Amino acid sequence: MTTVRRSAFLLLASLVLAVGFAAPARAADGARFAVLIQGASGEEQYALLHRRWLDALASTLTDRFKYDAAHLIVLSEQPRAGEQKSTAENVRAAMAQLAKTVTASDQLVMVFIGHGGGEGPDAKFNLVGPDLTVQEWNALLKPVAGRLAIVDTTSSSFPYLAGLAAKDRVVITATSGYSQRFHTQFPDGFVRALSSPEADLDKNGRISLQEAFIFASRAVKQYYEQKGTMATESAVLDDTGAGTGKDATAVAVADVSLAGVTYLEGVPAPTSSDPETQRLLARQQALTEQLDELRRKKASMPADQYDKQFEALVLELATVSRDVRQKTAR
């Protein structure tokens, strides 16, 4: 009996590994596009708050992450210069345009800010005027090539998780159940995450969507704890296409996942004209990749073997990185 059980485990482990290796997660290396949509606010207080989040997000993308203005589409409730009204018609037009311009190596991030409502197939992100169903959103996204990331920060956003999940797509919703219908705090944390060094969990100088998701989820948790009230939202993320989602506590930073390598910020690989420095940079890059590879294998390795290999690689990486810093005075 013991033998059978062990065999079954090994088989399962090898299947997991096969799947993992079949589609190694890598950062998108093409152009970066974004669509920010602020829906109908309903009340003055929400109009102000949603606009503030929209503005903060837009300026983070343009000023900090240097998005090309032509690649950033902003649809808002009260459009300003360069923006359009967040109607279903304008959404359709924007998506049609993106379907033509976004290529397979590009990345498109969409963020929904506002209110949501309804359940299941009837779930709606509240646009100005008639809304779109989840199926309609999916149909609009389908022709867009490249990696897609959709962050629905609104109440009642949960149905969008399963509704929009697909291969090579990251979907984040601010809520994880049909009963979570109250106005959300998640967008506040998400917007802050993108410019907060504290959100950079793997300390590589960039905030991945996974890191922003974890940061924002923590901020939400803290908000309700400090307020002393029961939390009425809990965000979930799906980057496998399964549409089931996991919350921040189930996301391991050390795991190499699609959301973990999806960045809003694009940073070119460092190079140097000094041959010795360039050799060190190449070694640093190689060691980092070896470590990523090792971490992917961790679950299938005996712990002591993993630790031994990890310590050797990380020690060398530390030494090389110190040398690089000394050479480049960084």
Next chain:
Amino acid sequence: MRTMIRRSLNLSIALLLAVSSVGAQGRGASIDVTRQTRTALAHGDLAAARRLAETTTADDASRAVALALVDMFQGKDAEARERLTPFADRLPLGDASLELGLLDIRTGRVAEGRRRLDPMANVRNFPGPDDYFRLARAATGIREFLLANDAYQRTADVRRADIQTAWGDIQLERHGPADAVTSYRQALQIDPAWVPAYVGLARALSDDARPESKAALAKATELAPEHPDVALATAEMQLEGEDAAAASAALDTLSRVKPNSVEEAAFRAAIAYKQGGTAAAESAVARVTALNPSSPLGFRLAGEQAARQYRFDDAAALAKKAVAIDAGDPLSQFDLGLYLTRTGDEAAARTALLASWDLDKSSAVTKNLLTVLDHLDTFDVVPHNEFIFKFAKDESAVLRTYALPLADEAYRQFSERYGIKPVGPILVEVFPIHDDFAVRTLGLPGLVGALGACFGRVVSMDSPKARPPGEFSWQATMWHEIGHVFSLQASDYRVPRWLTEGISVYEEYRRQPAWGRELALEYARALSEGKNFGVKKLPQAFKRPESLSLAYFEASLVVEDLVAQNGEAGLRTLLRAYADGATDADAFVKAFGRNIDEVEASFKTFVDKRYGALAEAMRVPKPEVAADDVPGLRARAQASPGNYVSQMALAVALLKNDDLDGAKAPLERAANLAPQAQGDSSPRALLGQIAETQKDPDRARREYRALLTYDHTNVNVARKVATLAAAAGAADEETAALKLVSDLDPFDAGVHGKLGGRLLAKNDAAGALLEFQASIALGAPNPAEAHSDVAEALIKLGRPAEARREALLALQAAPTFSRAQDLLLKAEGK
């Protein structure tokens, strides 16, 4: 252990309806005379009751029952038995049999009583309310309380004072005072002269509504001064009020109107305990045993008195003796379990409580305590020096970091100050759910205002998670409760409540000048209205819920003055005087050679000096001005610059008109007059908010910092100060504010990381390490940084091997993190 046959009223009612009514013997005049006699007795009119019984035209059996009721009312149990026996034998399901069965059980003939009552508890034929009532009483006699309650439920709408009162009695006995009050009040609506209902009401309200309780007993006394129940309840209340002489006098009355009652003898055992301890109580219980060898009541009441005096070891020993007499009594088993929880012997407590629960599954309190013991089984047990801590598992890592050193410090200071090493170990249980704390303390959820409790060597308290952050300082609570351990034990548990609370609040203040002084303004206002208590009235103030908070505050001031007058040794002397048996009246003379009037005079001088000016500032201003009459408010504020209320009223009116600049001056005056003001509407808080609005962060920080000097639980303002200080580069201020946040909300992981960073910058690596470890225990928001922080502190502490391990943990999360890489190399010596 006796196995009880559980019977249900719901079973077989339909089937048995066809059975002829053997219980309902004698309708009309027969029932009338019994009820009329019972009513006359309940009105305290013995003569009328006797006349009714003697002159009735009802059948012989009913007449016998009526006469027996009169006999028993007077304590003539033998005569009653003689009257009832022939009819009980002839009609085993009749009223005579019921009364005889109950009499037998009450007088120790348990087997005979059960033999008579058991068949009655099986009757399921209910033509009228008397039949339900008969079943309920029989079931109560044989301790089938659920069945009894079922029967009473069926009569809930019956307008009978006797039935509603009897229901109230079993509810009260089963720890359900709120339900009992409803029943008693219903009885009194039906018959406003029903003395037993007033007596029951007085008992049921005695814990939570003492004035109403007293009023109910006074009414009962007015209606029937010679009623035995009134005398008994008076004795009980007087004993609870610590007046043994008055209790004895009431028992003398009881003895006269109803000689040789077990209750009288049992209460005399309780008084004996108060006056002479366990040995005296045991001697007194002999009389109870002589009257009824199977009654545990003497030991139970003596145990109750011991518990009232916080002598839980004695209480448990006496309860054990009660159990030895009647192991089948769920109340004795419950008492034993309860007292054992208070001695800290939770394993033995569970055994007793389970035994009680097996015997009576109607007691919510028993169930609650067992549930809390189950919860405690999941806690982390942390033995530490003289203490044993119990923390919820997910709180343990953080709380132990702070609680253990704090408890050590308290122990060290108090041992020195009070000159004792208390009997231990001291068990400290910290509950993340307030209702668990409440149940651990009193057996029932609620206890809304309480934060902690002490039973001598057991402390139970709310954890910081039990309430929203900023509602209280859990550290002040722990300090306060450990203070009780010392004052209780130093006085051999004889310290009066006002003094032990006064000492604990004063000790809070000594530890941290903002602790224990939260009610300064309220006290000053009371002082300005002459509503403070003074030394003499403090003990009474502690007995009234509405005056409790101010009583705590004033008691701490009395203690402060006593220490000022007599030195620290003075408190020791005073506690020793109580230990030697002094009362409030003579304790000061024995301790200091000063009578209470002299102490009172000294205290008045102290209070005038300390709070006289504040009391003047808090005085209700004249003339009265409408809240929106700005010119009127301005004129009044100008005319009374020393009046806080006038200044604040003007400031609030100006703020409502958005006149921020105008509001500043009165707010500043108010802040100077009453710097102790707390909360978001206090002058400092409003000045801070104005400064924030006017983009003056330095001023905002200054105002908020001043606010925190007194408002020590204001976690939101502490967070603001930390942020403002960080922005201004005011490192020490930021550190102080972060420290306050982590004290109040130790589960904020981010704060620990920041605070550790501040301490590390000041080369306090040991302090920093504690904070960093707490941050990790809470699931630090950034594990790579958190482990690097720990590694850095460890390197500074010269612990490279541990530092290496932490650096590697950091690199597991962030392999390219340069800081962690450097720390790894440093730990490796490279």
